[in-house]
Amino acid sequence: MSTAIIDVATPHGLDEAAFAAALARIAELAPEHDAAGRFPAAAFELLRPTGVLALTVPAELGGLGKGIAEAVEVIERIGAADPSVGLILQWNYVNHLALRHPDSPWPRELAERVLRSAATDGTLINGVNVERELGSLSRGGVPATTATRLPSGDWRIDGEKAYATGISGLHWFTVTATTAEPEPRIATFLLDRSAPDWEVIPTWNHLGLRASDTQSVLFSGTVVPHARLVDVRDPAGPPQRRPGREALPLLLAANYNGVAIAARDWLVRYLHTRVPTALGAPLATVPRFHDRVGEIEAGIQTSRALLRQGVAALVAGERSPLFGLAKHVATATAIRVTESALDLTGNPGLDRRHPLERHHRDAMVGRIHTPQSDAVLAQLGRDAIALGRPAEELS
Numbered sequence: 001m002s003t004a005i006i007d008v009a010t011p012h013g014l015d016e017a018a019f020a021a022a023l024a025r026i027a028e029l030a031p032e033h034d035a036a037g038r039f040p041a042a043a044f045e046l047l048r049p050t051g052v053l054a055l056t057v058p059a060e061l062g063g064l065g066k067g068i069a070e071a072v073e074v075i076e077r078i079g080a081a082d083p084s085v086g087l088i089l090q091w092n093y094v095n096h097l098a099l100r101h102p103d104s105p106w107p108r109e110l111a112e113r114v115l116r117s118a119a120t121d122g123t124l125i126n127g128v129n130v131e132r133e134l135g136s137l138s139r140g141g142v143p144a145t146t147a148t149r150l151p152s153g154d155w156r157i158d159g160e161k162a163y164a165t166g167i168s169g170l171h172w173f174t175v176t177a178t179t180a181e182p183e184p185r186i187a188t189f190l191l192d193r194s195a196p197d198w199e200v201i202p203t204w205n206h207l208g209l210r211a212s213d214t215q216s217v218l219f220s221g222t223v224v225p226h227a228r229l230v231d232v233r234d235p236a237g238p239p240q241r242r243p244g245r246e247a248l249p250l251l252l253a254a255n256y257n258g259v260a261i262a263a264r265d266w267l268v269r270y271l272h273t274r275v276p277t278a279l280g281a282p283l284a285t286v287p288r289f290h291d292r293v294g295e296i297e298a299g300i301q302t303s304r305a306l307l308r309q310g311v312a313a314l315v316a317g318e319r320s321p322l323f324g325l326a327k328h329v330a331t332a333t334a335i336r337v338t339e340s341a342l343d344l345t346g347n348p349g350l351d352r353r354h355p356l357e358r359h360h361r362d363a364m365v366g367r368i369h370t371p372q373s374d375a376v377l378a379q380l381g382r383d384a385i386a387l388g389r390p391a392e393e394l395s
């Protein structure tokens with residue numbers, strides 16, 4: 001189905017025919033990957049020759065040199081094919097954009113090595129930061145995972161991390177840990193798959209995004225060279241502003257917009273092909289369905305327009321509430337669209353032979369990703385209340 005109501009002003013720079021063919025095959029494989037609940041390796045093999053994995057790598061390092069605008073367009077389309085693939089890839093883009101940021105704390109040689117390997121070998125990167133007791137670092141707290149300095153000057157990492165998206169297919173991953181020092185700091189290290197003494201624990205058994213491979217990781221005396229220490233900060237200091245991470249909610253929004261688009265596309269095809277004997281014509285001819293599909297389309301196009309407004313703000317260098325709002329609206333829209341489509345289709349929509357029930361399960365997972373809606377809405381509320389403060393309170 002056409003999505004031309006939103007004009008894509010920025011080309012993604014890929015071979016469109018190759019990209020479209022890869023997306024079609026990824027969509028065909030999505031039910032299999034969902035059922036297996038494993039890293040979708042076949043999908044990334046299809047994407048590798050298209051250049052998608054190096055979309056946000058600078059041209060001088062072998063990539064396409066694109067930014068957040070192009071990344072959003074790509075992730076939205078991949079999210080419509082398989083949002084588990086989109087979730088893994090959008091983390092790759094977030095990390096690439098952060099490494100390209102002028103304020104990145106990473107040593108330049110390491111940053112360039114990671115970026116160049118994405119262009120030459122199609123490597124993936126993500127952070128392994130969350131802990132079950134701690135929750136998200138964005139909510140504050142200190143990691144229980146420890147980093148101990150060895151006599152050699154290198155570091156030993158011990159602890160368990162949760163929700164490491166795409167871990168089975170990552171070549172690079174960062175790990176946050178609390179240093180075992182008299183005055184502990186929070187340190188971030190870069191590891192690759194050759195690092196010793198770590199293992200993936202298969203704990204991912206969620207309702208949706210089952211192929212995102214968001215497993216746990218156990219570090220048991222993993223030795224990391226001191227040269228791989230990429231950031232360190234005082235936990236008592238001001239909240240850490242992570243350069244480039246403003247792209248995260250926008251890319252998440254794009255992925256969940258993709259889910260809503262896929263659900264809409266399946267629904268309209270179903271309405272054209274479903275011909276009840278009592279009606280003697282396709283359901284697509286019934287005015288009641290026109291109204292409901294119109295509501296679905298209005299929600300999708302509103303979410304897509306808001307996302308692109310947020311992208312424009314980020315490109316302009318603004319720090320805008322639109323970033324989190326776009327993610328909140330995209331998640332709510334995807335859930336509402338899939339619920340409405342299920343309501344319209346009844347038993348066929350819940351039948352596992354069709355993709356709608358999977359789209360609904362995938363949409364529900366959006367609620368757990370940072371920024372969560374409660375934080376977004378609370379901040380919007382505080383800002384609105386502050387704007388209405390009486391003048392005498394401001395003086």
